[in-house]
Amino acid sequence: MSKYAFFLGCIMPLRYPGIESASREVFKSLGVELVDMQGASCCPAPGVMRSFDQTYWMAVAARNLAIAEKMGVDGVLTICNGCFDTLFEVAHKLNHDPDLRKKINKILKDATGMEYNGTVHVRHFVELLYRDIGVEAIRARAKSGKNLKAAVHYGCHFLKPSNIKKIDDAERPHVFDDIVEAAGMTSVMYKDKGMCCGAGGGVRARTPDVALKMTAENLKNMTAAGVDIIVDCCPFCHLQYDVGQVQLKEYKIPVLHLSQLLGLAFGLEREKLGLEVHQTKVNLPT
Amino acid sequence: MVEVKEPNPEFTRKVIDAGGKTVNLCFQCGTCTGSCPSGRQTAFRVRKVVRRAQLGFEEDVLPSEDLWLCTTCYTCYERCPRGVEIVDIIMALRNMAVRKGYMAESHRKVAELISKTGHLVSLRDEDKALRKKLGLQDVPPTVFSSAQSLEEVKKIAALCGFDKLVATGGKS
Numbered sequence: 001m002s003k004y005a006f007f008l009g010c011i012m013p014l015r016y017p018g019i020e021s022a023s024r025e026v027f028k029s030l031g032v033e034l035v036d037m038q039g040a041s042c043c044p045a046p047g048v049m050r051s052f053d054q055t056y057w058m059a060v061a062a063r064n065l066a067i068a069e070k071m072g073v074d075g076v077l078t079i080c081n082g083c084f085d086t087l088f089e090v091a092h093k094l095n096h097d098p099d100l101r102k103k104i105n106k107i108l109k110d111a112t113g114m115e116y117n118g119t120v121h122v123r124h125f126v127e128l129l130y131r132d133i134g135v136e137a138i139r140a141r142a143k144s145g146k147n148l149k150a151a152v153h154y155g156c157h158f159l160k161p162s163n164i165k166k167i168d169d170a171e172r173p174h175v176f177d178d179i180v181e182a183a184g185m186t187s188v189m190y191k192d193k194g195m196c197c198g199a200g201g202g203v204r205a206r207t208p209d210v211a212l213k214m215t216a217e218n219l220k221n222m223t224a225a226g227v228d229i230i231v232d233c234c235p236f237c238h239l240q241y242d243v244g245q246v247q248l249k250e251y252k253i254p255v256l257h258l259s260q261l262l263g264l265a266f267g268l269e270r271e272k273l274g275l276e277v278h279q280t281k282v283n284l285p286t
Numbered sequence: 287m288v289e290v291k292e293p294n295p296e297f298t299r300k301v302i303d304a305g306g307k308t309v310n311l312c313f314q315c316g317t318c319t320g321s322c323p324s325g326r327q328t329a330f331r332v333r334k335v336v337r338r339a340q341l342g343f344e345e346d347v348l349p350s351e352d353l354w355l356c357t358t359c360y361t362c363y364e365r366c367p368r369g370v371e372i373v374d375i376i377m378a379l380r381n382m383a384v385r386k387g388y389m390a391e392s393h394r395k396v397a398e399l400i401s402k403t404g405h406l407v408s409l410r411d412e413d414k415a416l417r418k419k420l421g422l423q424d425v426p427p428t429v430f431s432s433a434q435s436l437e438e439v440k441k442i443a444a445l446c447g448f449d450k451l452v453a454t455g456g457k458s
């Protein structure tokens with residue numbers, strides 16, 4: 001049985017805790033043990049914090065990595081594209097650049113007494129599902145899924161930058177679609193699939209109207225393809241589609257994080273999925 | 287009268303040292319702008335940001351709103367035929383811009399929250415109640431549960447001068 005440090009981040013535990021409980025249940029049922037990272041913080045967010053001060057961004061991320069390193073686990077599991085991006089990218093830099101690691105470790109040691117030794121493997125949950133669990137195991141487990149037309153939204157930082165992440169083709173990916181289909185859904189092609197939800201890079205905080213215009217364009221394209229649901233793999237994209245539809249008033253497409261979709265397909269109790277806090281109502285055929 | 291601006295290689299050097307090492311590879315093809323989801327909705331043209339960084343036009347690029355319209359989606363970065371690491375250049379420029387006081391109040395507030403609490407989202411009573419209802423620990427096992435961890439995160443902010451940056455918004 002594999003064992004991972006479970007990185008919570010901010011938006012999942014605080015705004016969509018249903019994604020957290022669904023993830024815990026889904027990974028338990030697939031035989032992956034998740035261990036809490038006591039005292040972890042924000043990753044910190046790649047869009048805003050990296051934009052302000054890259055040294056601070058790396059030092060706080062290194063603290064999170066150092067906590068995981070001490071746990072003696074197979075790696076860190078992230079449920080969010082933003083957390084994945086920060087932890088993966090900072091681990092990549094620090095694992096490969098001893099001089100930079102020395103510089104960041106000086107700050108880390110002064111502040112915490114810990115050092116990061118450059119050994120942590122950072123995983124995105126979709127990548128772990130695809131590579132370690134496998135599509136067939138998910139298909140075998142997913143007995144309760146209703147066949148719905150799904151708009152799969154990869155978001156940006158799961159696959160990109162692809163030169164270091166090396167998970168799938170950034171222009172024509174399939175790993176996430178394959179899992180959604182294994183859960184009994186039909187993944188529908190839509191115009192400009194792969195476009196950003198609009199929220200990243202601090203754009204949602206600074207110019208929410210610009211972010212919402214990008215969201216609206218995606219929603220228009222998804223609607224034209226006749227989808228029943230949106231499936232995301234990132235609580236921030238999730239928030240942008242869920243709250244964005246209420247702000248735009250025009251659209252009412254239920255938004256599910258992949259962990260919630262798998263929860264439904266695996267026949268987990270609906271109460272464990274926290275769907276009632278979604279602002280865009282999740283009315284699905286039962 | 288046409289005004290000809292002189293390039294400022296010193297500023298270009300700063301961009302390169304701060305992570306924009308590929309900036310001089312750009313040959314202005316515009317693939318980046320053509321790929322940019324943000325540029326579809328606004329007048330932001332990322333090709334021009336790269337050009338200004340390349341020529342060292344500090345006064346044009348650092349105060350500009352354009353710098354903040356990038357969602358860091360990496361589409362341009364993936365497609366650039368010259369391998370220009372565009373997002374890294376934008377990050378280097380943004381880091382310099384905030385140190386010059388170009389930090390939006392909305393951003394300063396987010397930064398303040400994380401430097402004071404270790405998270406960028408607050409923990410409200412309703413969040414605790416919902417977590418409990420879902421069978422989760424009401425306070426997540428993060429910095430929220432550990433005063434020592436919070437101290438550590440605050441110390442990192444102090445050592446990087448990040449606490450001062452968010453207190454002043456970069457304005458000295």
Ligand code: SF4
Nearest residue numbers: 312314315316318366
């Ligand atoms: S795609 Fe690359 S080479 Fe072309 S203009 Fe943009 S940065 Fe320059």
Ligand code: SF4
Nearest residue numbers: 322356357359360362
């Ligand atoms: S990374 Fe930024 S500049 Fe490049 S395409 Fe995306 S939003 Fe545009």
